[in-house]
Amino acid sequence: MSPQHEAPRSAEGRRTDLQADCADCFGLCCAALPFARSADFAVDKAAGRPCSHLRTDFRCGIHERLRDEGYRGCTVFDCFGAGQKVSQVTFGGTDWRRAPESARAMFAVFPVMRQLHELLRYVDEALGLAAARPVHKELRRALARIEDLTLGSPESITALDVNALRGEVNPLLLRASELARARVPGRRKNHRGADLAGARLAGADLRGASLRGALLVAADLGGADLRDADLIGADLRDTDLRGADLTGALFLTQAQLNAARGDAATTLPAPLGRPAHW
Numbered sequence: 007m008s009p010q011h012e013a014p015r016s017a018e019g020r021r022t023d024l025q026a027d028c029a030d031c032f033g034l035c036c037a038a039l040p041f042a043r044s045a046d047f048a049v050d051k052a053a054g055r056p057c058s059h060l061r062t063d064f065r066c067g068i069h070e071r072l073r074d075e076g077y078r079g080c081t082v083f084d085c086f087g088a089g090q091k092v093s094q095v096t097f098g099g100t101d102w103r104r105a106p107e108s109a110r111a112m113f114a115v116f117p118v119m120r121q122l123h124e125l126l127r128y129v130d131e132a133l134g135l136a137a138a139r140p141v142h143k144e145l146r147r148a149l150a151r152i153e154d155l156t157l158g159s160p161e162s163i164t165a166l167d168v169n170a171l172r173g174e175v176n177p178l179l180l181r182a183s184e185l186a187r188a189r190v191p192g193r194r195k196n197h198r199g200a201d202l203a204g205a206r207l208a209g210a211d212l213r214g215a216s217l218r219g220a221l222l223v224a225a226d227l228g229g230a231d232l233r234d235a236d237l238i239g240a241d242l243r244d245t246d247l248r249g250a251d252l253t254g255a256l257f258l259t260q261a262q263l264n265a266a267r268g269d270a271a272t273t274l275p276a277p278l279g280r281p282a283h284w
């Protein structure tokens with residue numbers, strides 16, 4: 007696929023093929039992935055065993071009541087469009103119920119494809135940052151390369167060293183982030199990889215801060231200024247974002263938002279949506 011490939015985009019500019027489309031997926035997250043009984047899941051489920059709530063049409067039988075039934079984890083999961091790619095492209099639209107002999111391979115490809123699509127999602131966002139123009143050429147090259155990898159055979163995809171690939175792409179994303187945040191006036195805080203679980207940061211000035219990979223579980227960021235902050239990989243489970251301003255926040259995903267707490271006063275970056283449970 008050429009770097010000039012025109013992928014479908016939302017009104018705000020992000021690629022729509024990097025967003026989950028459950029209607030075109032064979033319920034892969036509900037069959038391929040394991041989960042353990044916890045605050046996020048009501049029961050244990052082994053990898054490769056379809057969830058008991060997965061209907062024959064690959065829809066969830068308790069979709070409207072997931073949180074009430076103890077499946078909060080399902081409401082914060084995002085495949086970044088990997089489900090429909092594996093279902094419709096890698097396996098050509100033939101599902102694992104009709105072709106059970108393909109189930110094992112399909113379930114093995116899905117978690118790898120999810121990581122590839124997550125990377126594509128970040129690179130796509132970086133390409134939308136005007137300030138990151140100095141690295142756009144390299145980002146376009148990386149995008150094309152990852153795209154090609156997603157179009158490989160099941161065997162080639164499962165054999166990929168995604169960690170090595172991530173190690174190549176991360177410096178580009180970091181550079182894009184630095185270029186974008188350099189426009190923010192004043193001193194920008196660096197909390198990269200910090201353990202801020204439960205921290206009291208209500209009203210904090212974190213504009214343009216690096217919170218890359220920060221542990222922010224149950225932290226109080228109510229009313230915080232997070233404009234243009236880099237939140238790639240930050241753990242936002244139960245983080246209080248009520249009244250926080252996330253305008254222009256970088257590399258924030260819908261899954262991160264879904265795991266956090268917020269309210270009508272939380273300002274979100276386009277094109278992310280307000281989670282239904284806020």
Ligand code: SF4
Binds near residue numbers: 036066
């Ligand atoms: S509860 Fe529903 S969404 Fe969650 S794994 Fe089962 S079928 Fe999928």
